[in-house]
Each structure stands twice: as structure tokens, then as C-alpha cells.
Amino acid sequence: MRPILLAAALLSLASPSLAQPAAGPAPQALQPPAPPYGQDIDAAAARRAIDAAMAEARANGWTVAVSVVDTHGELIAFERMDGVQYGSIEVSRQKAWTAARFRRDSKAFADSLAAGRLGSLSFEGVASVEGGILILAGGKIVGAVGVSGASSAQDAQCARAGAEAAVRR
Secondary structure (H helix, E strand, O other): OHHHHHHHHHHHHHOOOOOOOOOOOOOOOOOOOOOOEOOOOOHHHHHHHHHHHHHHHHHHOOOOEEEEEOOOOOEEEEEEOOOOOOHHHHHHHHHHHHHHHHOOOOHHHHHHHHOOOHHHHHOOOOOOOOOEEEEEEOOEEEEEEEEEOOOHHHHHHHHHHHHHHHOOO
16 A cells, blocks of 8 residues: 555655645736737739738848638648748648637737746647737728748737738738
8 A cells, every 4th residue: 555655655755746736926928918809811802911921021122932721720821932941831830820729819828938937838730939910800800911031029010910901902
């Protein structure tokens, strides 16, 4: 009987999930309540987002990959510039997926990590960097744009241009 109790005691000390939580302030939310989902953007809107994001990158001499996803995070459109690093292909998709699935720009996860909240790392596929921007129409999420290849702030600048263009008629 004693070996079982000893093993249980050691397990409870070694396993943070079984330990008592530390006293302190309640964790803060990443952002205010997220907007609701709307109807997915169509291929024409996704094309406008790609074109605007690519135009912003070209105007600044940046080489990027751009992904546009629907509200579920599924790819609608993608384009990459010649010479973009191959890693940016998947990272652009992950940034867009992160924004769409978690209903917030991917920068929220970067900010969370910078504040020491490491829980953001526990989700597979989450891009904890800037460059994944929600596409909003009528206050509802209709998709997201992800850009990768330049700095995170530059990627976000391109993605914002794409998100704005997606809902322009």
C-alpha cells in the first residue's frame, strides 16, 4: 500500500495539472469579445485581398506569400511572389488560420506571449506573430488574410491592405 501512496504523492508533485493553482490575479483575456462569424467571403473577395496585399508588398519592395481563408480557416486563395522563402508559404496560411479560428488577429497571440502568458503555445498550428488579419464585413468575420515573408509588422501592413480590399466593392 505504501508504494502506491508514495507513487501518487510523487506524481502529484511532478504533474502541474494536478497541483494547486498559484494564488494571484485571474488571467486576462487576449482581447475584448470577438466579433461573430458571418457568411464566408467568396473567391472574388479573396482575389481582391490577394491583389491588394501583393500590391502593398511590391510598393515597399517586400517579397511575401499571401493566404486567404474562410471563417473555418480553410484556404480560399493563395499566391506567392517569386523568390519568397519557402517557409513563408505555410506560415502565411497559419497566420490566416489563427485569425479565423480564434476570431482575433494573430498579433493578439504575440502580445500574449510578450506578456508572459505562455498558454498561447499550447495550440498546434497557432501563429503567435503579426500578419494574420481578420476580414470583417458588417461587423462579422467573413475570413482572414495571412502574409509572411517580410518582418511581422510589414506582413501585418500587407494583410491589412488585403483585408480592407476584400470588402470593398
